[in-house]
Amino acid sequence: MYTGVPTVKRTAVYVYQTPVRIWHWVNALSITVLAVTGYLIGSPLPTLPGEASDHYLMGYIRFFHFAAAYVFLVGFLFRIYWAFVGNSYSHQLFTLPFWRRRFWSELLHEVRWYAFQEPEPRKYVGHNPLAHLFMVVIITVGGLVMIVTGLALYSEQTGLGSWPDALFGWVIPFVGQSQDVRMWHHWGMWVIVVFVMLHVYTAIREDIMSRQSLISTMVSGWRMFKDDRP
Amino acid sequence: MATTETFYEVMRRQGISRRSFLKYCSLTATALGLAPSFAGTIAQAMETKPRTPVIWLHGLECTCCSESFIRSAHPLVSDVVLSMISLDYDDVLMASAGHQAEAILDEIRLKYKGQYILAVEGNPPLNQDGMSCIIGGRPFVEQLKEVAADCKAVISWGSCASWGCVQAAHPNPTQAVPVHKVITDKPIIKVPGCPPIAEVMTGVITYMLTFDRLPELDRQGRPKMFYGQRIHDKCYRRPHFDAGQFVEDWDDEGARKGYCLYKMGCKGPTTYNACSTTRWNNGVSFPIQSGHGCIGCSEDGFWDKGSFYDHVTNTNVFGIEANADKVGIAAAGTVGAAIAAHAAASAIQRIKQRAGEHHEENDQT
Ligand code: HEM
Ligand code: HEM
Ligand code: SF4
Ligand code: SF4
Numbered sequence: 001m002y003t004g005v006p007t008v009k010r011t012a013v014y015v016y017q018t019p020v021r022i023w024h025w026v027n028a029l030s031i032t033v034l035a036v037t038g039y040l041i042g043s044p045l046p047t048l049p050g051e052a053s054d055h056y057l058m059g060y061i062r063f064f065h066f067a068a069a070y071v072f073l074v075g076f077l078f079r080i081y082w083a084f085v086g087n088s089y090s091h092q093l094f095t096l097p098f099w100r101r102r103f104w105s106e107l108l109h110e111v112r113w114y115a116f117q118e119p120e121p122r123k124y125v126g127h128n129p130l131a132h133l134f135m136v137v138i139i140t141v142g143g144l145v146m147i148v149t150g151l152a153l154y155s156e157q158t159g160l161g162s163w164p165d166a167l168f169g170w171v172i173p174f175v176g177q178s179q180d181v182r183m184w185h186h187w188g189m190w191v192i193v194v195f196v197m198l199h200v201y202t203a204i205r206e207d208i209m210s211r212q213s214l215i216s217t218m219v220s221g222w223r224m225f226k227d228d229r230p
Numbered sequence: 231m232a233t234t235e236t237f238y239e240v241m242r243r244q245g246i247s248r249r250s251f252l253k254y255c256s257l258t259a260t261a262l263g264l265a266p267s268f269a270g271t272i273a274q275a276m277e278t279k280p281r282t283p284v285i286w287l288h289g290l291e292c293t294c295c296s297e298s299f300i301r302s303a304h305p306l307v308s309d310v311v312l313s314m315i316s317l318d319y320d321d322v323l324m325a326s327a328g329h330q331a332e333a334i335l336d337e338i339r340l341k342y343k344g345q346y347i348l349a350v351e352g353n354p355p356l357n358q359d360g361m362s363c364i365i366g367g368r369p370f371v372e373q374l375k376e377v378a379a380d381c382k383a384v385i386s387w388g389s390c391a392s393w394g395c396v397q398a399a400h401p402n403p404t405q406a407v408p409v410h411k412v413i414t415d416k417p418i419i420k421v422p423g424c425p426p427i428a429e430v431m432t433g434v435i436t437y438m439l440t441f442d443r444l445p446e447l448d449r450q451g452r453p454k455m456f457y458g459q460r461i462h463d464k465c466y467r468r469p470h471f472d473a474g475q476f477v478e479d480w481d482d483e484g485a486r487k488g489y490c491l492y493k494m495g496c497k498g499p500t501t502y503n504a505c506s507t508t509r510w511n512n513g514v515s516f517p518i519q520s521g522h523g524c525i526g527c528s529e530d531g532f533w534d535k536g537s538f539y540d541h542v543t544n545t546n547v548f549g550i551e552a553n554a555d556k557v558g559i560a561a562a563g564t565v566g567a568a569i570a571a572h573a574a575a576s577a578i579q580r581i582k583q584r585a586g587e588h589h590e591e592n593d594q595t
Contacts, residue, residue, distance in 0.1 A: 042542050047476045047484055057474030160458050173450050177530040178500035183545050190558030194565050201569045
C-alpha cells in the first residue's frame with residue numbers, strides 16, 4: 001500500500017558523546033575567532049582618527065586572538081584526554097588506519113562518490129574515510145602546528161624566561177627567524193579556512209545526500225541511518 | 231711586558247686620567263644595566279686584572295661594524311676600549327701592516343694561548359677553497375680557524391659574522407657562512423646588526439674584558455642585555471600600534487603624525503635589537519624615529535625574507551615564491567566557486583535520483 005509516507009526503517013547509533021559535541025562547537029567558534037582576528041593582525045583595519053589614547057583597537061583584536069587561542073588550546077588538550085576516556089569514535093581524530101587496505105578502498109569510494117562516479121555512498125558510524133583523513137591532517141596536525149607556532153610568537157611578547165618561551169621559544173630559531181614563524185602561522189590560517197569551507201559544505205551536502213545524518217549527529221550525538229541496506 | 235700590564239695601566243699609558251677612568255667605569259655599569267655600585271667592581275677589576283688581548287679579524291665584510299664601533303656615543307668609551315684592543319691586531323685600526331702585522335698575530339697566539347678574545351667582523355666564504363676572501367695571501371677561513379684554535383671565546387660582530395648577511399643572501403655564490411658554521415668548539419657571542427649599535431659593541435666587549443666572563447646569552451647566542459626584546463616591545467610608536475593608527479602611505483597624515491609603521495612593513499615586531507632603547511648616533515634617533523620601518527637588519531637572513539615594505543612577506547620554499555594572503559584568497563575563492571558548482575551538480579543529481587526513487591516506490595505499490 002502506498003501511503004505517501006516513507007516506510008524505510010531508521011537505525012540509530014550514539015556516536016558523539018556530549019563532551020565531544022560541546023568541544024566541536026566551542027572549537028568551531030574559537031577557530032572562527034582566531035582566523036578573523038588573525039587576519040586582522042596581519043592586515044589591520046583602516047587607521048582610526050584622534051588620539052592614540054582614544055582607542056585600543058589593535059590591542060583588543062590581539063586580545064581576542066589570544067583569548068580564543070587559550071580556548072582552542074585548552075579544548076585541544078581536553079580532546080586528547082577525551083580520546084583516552086571516551087568511546088571508540090573519540091579516538092578517530094587522533095588515529096588514521098592507513099595500514100588497512102579497507103581504509104584506502106573506502107577512501108577511493110568516497111572520492112568517487114563526491115565525483116559523481118558512485119550512485120550512493122557507504123554508511124559509516126564514525127567519520128567517512130575522506131572526512132577522517134582531513135580531520136586528522138588539518139585539525140590534529142594543523143591545529144598542533146598552529147598551537148606551536150602561535151605559542152612561539154606569544155613567547156616573544158611574554159618575554160625571555162616566561163613559560164611560552166621555555167616551552168616553545170626554540171621554535172623560532174628552528175624555523176628560521178621570527179618573520180618565518182609568523183608567515184607559517186599565517187599560511188596555516190588559510191589552510192584551515194579552506195578546510196572549514198569544505199567541511200561545512202560537505203556536512204550540509206552529506207546531511208542531505210548521504211544515507212546518514214550528520215549535522216544533527218553533531219548536535220544530539222546520534223547517528224541516524226536512512227535505510228537498512230548495508 | 232704586556233702580560234703583566236693591567237687595563238688601568240694601559241689606559242693611563244694612553245693618557246686617560248684617573249677621573250676619566252672612573253667616569254668610564256660608572257658609564258659602563260649603566261650601559262650594562264648594572265647597579266651603580268658595580269662601577270667600583272669594574273674599576274677594581276680593571277686596576278688589578280691583567281689586560282685581556284683582543285684580536286679583531288676581518289673576513290668578507292664592508293667594515294660597517296668597525297665604522298659603527300669607532301663612533302661610540304661616548305668618546306671616552308671608544309677611546310678606552312680602542313686603547314685596550316687596537317694594540318693587538320686589527321687590520322683596519324692597527325698601525326703595523328704586512329708581514330709585521332701577521333707576525334704580531336702569531337706572537338699573540340703563542341703568548342696568550344687560550345686567553346685572548348677573537349672578534350670577527352665579516353665571514354668566511356667556502357667556495358673555491360675560500361678564494362673569495364684572501365688575507366695575507368691565504369684564504370680567510372684558514373686564518374680564522376688558526377686564530378680561533380687558541381682563543382678563549384669568539385665575538386661575532388654584526389649580521390655577517392652572526393648570520394651571513396648580504397654576502398650569504400640567495401644565491402650566495404661564494405658560499406659565505408657565519409662564523410659558528412666554521413668554529414664549533416669555542417663559545418661564540420653573536421652581536422648581530424648591520425651594523426650593530428656602537429654602544430652595544432662596546433658594552434659587550436667591556437663586559438667580557440672587565441668581568442672576565444661571557445655575558446648571559448639567549449638561545450641563539452646573543453647577549454640578553456641587548457637582544458632580549460624586540461624593537462616593537464620598546465618602540466615609542468607602540469601606542470599607535472595598539473590603538474590601530476597606522477601610516478598607510480609614505481606621505482599621508484599618519485606619516486606626519488608619526489603613527490605606527492606596521493602597514494609599511496616595519497619589521498620591529500620580528501626583530502631583536504636595542505635600537506628602540508639605545509638608538510643611534512649618540513642616541514639621536516633610529517630608523518623608526520626618522521619615519522622608516524625597521525628592516526630587521528639584526529635578524530637571520532633578513533635579505534631573503536621578502537620585501538622590507540610588506541608585513542605579510544613572500545615565502546620562499548623549494549624555489550617557489552608565494553604570498554600567503556594572495557594564495558590564500560585565491561584558494562578560498564577557487565574552493566568557494568568549486569563548492570557552488572559541486573552543490574549545483576549535486577542538486578541536479580538529487581533531482582534525477584528522486585525522480586527514479588518515486589518510480590520505484592510507485593512500482594512497489
Ligand atoms: C557551521 C559550522 C560547522 C558545521 C555545520 C559542522 C558540522 C560537523 C559535523 C556534522 C560533524 C560530524 C561529521 C561526522 O558525522 O562524521 C563535524 C565533525 C567535526 N568538525 Fe565540524 N562543523 C562546523 C564547523 C567546524 C569547524 C569551524 C571546525 C574546526 C576547524 C570543525 C571541526 C570538526 C572536527 C575536528 C570534527 C570531528 C569531531 C571528532 O571526531 O571528534 N567543524 N562537524
Ligand atoms: C587555528 C588557529 C589559529 C589561527 C587561524 C591563527 C591565525 C593567525 C594569523 C593569521 C596571525 C597573523 C600573522 C601575521 O601576519 O602577523 C596570527 C598572529 C598571532 N597568533 Fe595566531 N592563529 C591561531 C592560533 C594561535 C594560537 C593557538 C596562538 C597561541 C597563543 C596564537 C598566537 C598568535 C600570536 C602571538 C600572533 C602574533 C600577534 C602579534 O604579535 O601581534 N595563534 N594568528
Ligand atoms: S613602528 Fe614598527 S616597531 Fe614601532 S610599534 Fe609600529 S610595528 Fe612596532
Ligand atoms: S631599527 Fe631594525 S633595521 Fe634599523 S638598525 Fe635597528 S634592527 Fe636594524
